[in-house]
Amino acid sequence: MKLTDNEKKMLQGEYGPVRAKALDYLVQFGDAFGAENLIPISYCHYPAEMAIYDGFCEDVEAFANQEIQVVVPTTSSTLCCDIVDPSLTKCPEQLYKTQYKTKQAFQKMGILETFTCTPQQIGFVPPFNSYISSVESSAIIYFNSVLGARTNRGGLFTRYSSITGKYPAMGYMLDKNRIPTILFEVDIKPHDLSRVDQWSIVGYIIGEQAQDQVPYIFLSTPTHPTTSQIISFGAAMATSGSVTLFHMEGVTPEASAYKKLRKGFEDKVVLSKQEIDATRQKFQMIEENQPIDFVVLGCPHANLELIRYTTEKMESRTIHKDVTFWICTNRMTKLQASHCGYTDKLQQSGIKLVADTCPVESHLRKNICTQYNLPYPRFSSMVSNSLKMLHYSRNLLGVKTALLSTNQCIESAIKGKRTTVSIQKDDDNETF
Amino acid sequence: MKHFKGKRIVIGHSTQSSVEKEELTPDITGTCIICPHSFSFLGDIDSSSGEIIKSDSPCKHMKIENSILAFYSSKGSSSGCVILSSLAQRNKGPLAIITLHSADYNLVEGAILGDIPFVSEINPTFFQNIRTGMTVTIRQNDCFITKEKDS
Numbered sequence: 001m002k003l004t005d006n007e008k009k010m011l012q013g014e015y016g017p018v019r020a021k022a023l024d025y026l027v028q029f030g031d032a033f034g035a036e037n038l039i040p041i042s043y044c045h046y047p048a049e050m051a052i053y054d055g056f057c058e059d060v061e062a063f064a065n066q067e068i069q070v071v072v073p074t075t076s077s078t079l080c081c082d083i084v085d086p087s088l089t090k091c092p093e094q095l096y097k098t099q100y101k102t103k104q105a106f107q108k109m110g111i112l113e114t115f116t117c118t119p120q121q122i123g124f125v126p127p128f129n130s131y132i133s134s135v136e137s138s139a140i141i142y143f144n145s146v147l148g149a150r151t152n153r154g155g156l157f158t159r160y161s162s163i164t165g166k167y168p169a170m171g172y173m174l175d176k177n178r179i180p181t182i183l184f185e186v187d188i189k190p191h192d193l194s195r196v197d198q199w200s201i202v203g204y205i206i207g208e209q210a211q212d213q214v215p216y217i218f219l220s221t222p223t224h225p226t227t228s229q230i231i232s233f234g235a236a237m238a239t240s241g242s243v244t245l246f247h248m249e250g251v252t253p254e255a256s257a258y259k260k261l262r263k264g265f266e267d268k269v270v271l272s273k274q275e276i277d278a279t280r281q282k283f284q285m286i287e288e289n290q291p292i293d294f295v296v297l298g299c300p301h302a303n304l305e306l307i308r309y310t311t312e313k314m315e316s317r318t319i320h321k322d323v324t325f326w327i328c329t330n331r332m333t334k335l336q337a338s339h340c341g342y343t344d345k346l347q348q349s350g351i352k353l354v355a356d357t358c359p360v361e362s363h364l365r366k367n368i369c370t371q372y373n374l375p376y377p378r379f380s381s382m383v384s385n386s387l388k389m390l391h392y393s394r395n396l397l398g399v400k401t402a403l404l405s406t407n408q409c410i411e412s413a414i415k416g417k418r419t420t421v422s423i424q425k426d427d428d429n430e431t432f
Numbered sequence: 433m434k435h436f437k438g439k440r441i442v443i444g445h446s447t448q449s450s451v452e453k454e455e456l457t458p459d460i461t462g463t464c465i466i467c468p469h470s471f472s473f474l475g476d477i478d479s480s481s482g483e484i485i486k487s488d489s490p491c492k493h494m495k496i497e498n499s500i501l502a503f504y505s506s507k508g509s510s511s512g513c514v515i516l517s518s519l520a521q522r523n524k525g526p527l528a529i530i531t532l533h534s535a536d537y538n539l540v541e542g543a544i545l546g547d548i549p550f551v552s553e554i555n556p557t558f559f560q561n562i563r564t565g566m567t568v569t570i571r572q573n574d575c576f577i578t579k580e581k582d583s
Binding site: 025028029032033047050052053054055056135136137140152153154155156157170171207211212238239240241242360361365366367370371391392394395396 | 441442470472474475476478479480481485486487504505506507508509510511512513514515517518521522533534535536537538539540541542544545
């Protein structure tokens with residue numbers, strides 16, 4: 001790999017041994033994929049070193065104790081508990097104490113304590129064509145596709161990028177790898193693509209079929225998704241596959257450059273309502289009117305509008321006594337929700353506004369329940385408006401699942417059983 | 433002896449620097465677990481024990497520890513890197529990874545940190561010829577069957 005003089009100095013230890021080692025890892029990484037050089041990055045989204053993985057909090061603590069600081073703005077992804085109020089999710093105390101080490105380490109390193117999977121919703125919106133290094137598959141696909149920033153599927157090496165400001169010139173950093181390779185024609189009526197859960201299904205199907213390719217998506221009826229819809233769409237695509245970048249005609253910024261290619265694709269997949277119904281059915285493990293005990297909204301993390309919407313829909317009603325209802329979000333949005341009075345209202349309804357985490361990243365996983373002598377599975381029947389949440393929860397939390405609209409999730413929480421029929425009409429004008 | 437060509441992305445099994453690794457490309461021999469599907473380290477595997485928990489996998493309940501783990505491609509959460517690296521740190525990780533498709537950047541980070549050899553873009557006939565339980569040797573970019581399944 002060709003290095004600049006400054007990079008050579010860094011590799012030789014002129015900026016200290018920690019940065020030298022970090023750059024060495026990035027060079028190894030780049031060499032593995034034939035990268036010709038390193039490129040400067042302007043932003044990092046860093047993996048929260050979670051207490052549910054043995055040794056990770058201690059590792060980041062030791063790293064921070066080397067007096068090393070990030071050199072680019074760096075946000076952080078989710079933790080295993082609400083770091084301000086771990087009792088909200090009944091996180092075991094020892095797990096919380098371990099997780100707290102991450103918070104302290106991040107402060108030392110200058111990493112922003114955002115603890116969210118959707119940093120783009122709290123102002124971290126890297127510009128078009130900017131080079132960044134990010135974890136969190138739902139954020140990565142949003143950064144690449146919707147914003148036109150450039151990142152690969154990052155992992156723990158974002159640590160090294162954050163303290164060196166570098167990443168190898170490879171993968172989706174390069175123009176040649178951003179060209180679409182598979183065409184999807186979505187032939188679905190606007191009515192069937194008007195809510196978050198519906199976008200989630202379409203994303204999931206595309207991810208399953210595209211796997212690691214770059215999809216070009218053509219909607220037969222032009223539709224403009226909301227922010228929540230396109231976040232959910234990308235998150236699902238990056239769950240069933242490893243899609244890192246998609247182009248959607250009329251929606252994403254790079255799509256127009258490839259419009260002429262549409263007729264020349266060798267691989268073309270047509271999606272219709274039939275495929276949507278079949279995929280919904282795969283996750284429908286709870287029959288109508290069967291009891292449910294866990295409702296989750298906010299995967300990926302909820303924005304303020306979803307919180308307002310849920311508060312309004314509850315209309316001072318309370319959820320069923322056998323139901324636990326989490327809305328997962330980030331700290332900044334939770335503070336804003338509290339400012340608006342939503343947090344208290346939700347609490348009075350029995351709904352917990354949980355920051356910094358989500359069920360899949362929490363102690364509800366089987367291996368953590370075993371470790372802390374907690375009953376498993378903690379919940380038996382989960383409903384959510386997110387296929388990403390349901391996909392991971394089936395195996396990790398041991399729950400039966402059903403994908404519902406947001407409104408149906410809310411009504412099911414109130415009745416304590418899966419409820420869809422009576423409120424079908426209400427959903428017609430809903431975007432959540 | 434049948435051999436299947438791939439691309440050695442991570443050399444692994446040494447703790448040397450990038451320069452020294454170039455000179456040391458050790459052979460890896462181990463029992464193969466063949467997962468004929470894409471694989472997510474979040475959700476398809478128990479992150480404590482390394483047991484495959486993917487409900488519709490023919491490899492369900494197998495532990496990846498000290499095996500050569502082969503699958504089509506990696507998918508899903510970017511936590512995959514964290515889980516692979518965590519398993520490796522606790523000696524619960526695989527001896528090596530082989531994939532049919534090009535390597536996922538996220539998982540390769542985990543493999544580098546865990547010092548796990550990683551061969552990508554293996555010749556597709558590998559999956560037609562190798563069964564779970566066979567012993568396979570990885571030498572440079574090639575994979576060989578060194579022992580058929582006992583049964």
